[in-house]
Amino acid sequence: MSWRDRVNELLYDGETVRETVDVGANRVYVTSHRVLAFPAATADDDAANFRHVDHPNVEGVTAGAESDRGALARAVAWSIAGVPFVVAGVVVEVGDWFSLPESVQSGGVAGTGGIVSLFADVFGALALLDEAVALAGAGFLAVAAWYGVRYWRSRDRVVTLGVAGDTDVRLRVDAGEEEGARRLRDAIRSA
Incomplete structure (x- = not known):
């Protein structure tokens, strides 16, 4: 079982999962304290398997394209x-x-x-x-x-979680990035 399926083991004391949002093959948990992102693994990706951002550091969620x-x-x-x-x-x-x-x-x-x-x-x-x-x-x-x-x-569709003072969290998606970004934005607002 991967960490994305055992998210309860990563929560702080008193922290609860408010909403789970699948953005393409990526999974994002919006908790009472943080946003926990598990980017989908790709063969040519050196990105971390897990990123977390405290709610005050989330600057926004956008959808778009990334390229060289x-x-x-x-x-x-x-x-x-x-x-x-x-x-x-x-x-x-x-x-x-x-x-x-x-x-x-x-x-x-x-x-x-x-x-x-x-x-x-x-x-x-x-x-x-x-x-x-x-x-x-x-x-x-x-x-x-x-x-x-x-x-x-090199063009990739991405949903980007803006992070104040750190590297943004980029989630690669195949299609429907606008819908995934909207659902994630709504989940963060309601948390």
Whole structure:
């Protein structure tokens, strides 16, 4: 039997359970003195199995979403960097800027065969610059997409019990967080 089922052993002398509220897979006991929260265990969670908050330290109950905002910021930054590169690589045609005059290309100038060939190779390489810029932009956008997926996967719905002077108690829920938050808020008010 887990502690969430033996809450009477955690009560102070004279403390009584006023209401039990299940918030998703989490269980919260509202007592005459405190709020006892038993967050549902998750595989990647290092949170405590049990948190208690004295009634005067409860600042409120809210429902919302939590996520890795750093991943979102990185996704936006990489996108801002990538889009101009892709646009520049597609719109700007660098090969049009570098071309040899027709008279030089046709060998009209005596003794310039090797130099013309060298310049033709250099100009040919420079003509590929726009494709390289577009590929770099596509790489930036791929990194942005990776951070976007990371942000999306980090999103959790939570019911948060605000605690004055300490870390808030966050209860992860799958759905119906507004209803769970309302029931918990009502139970704390009536205690």
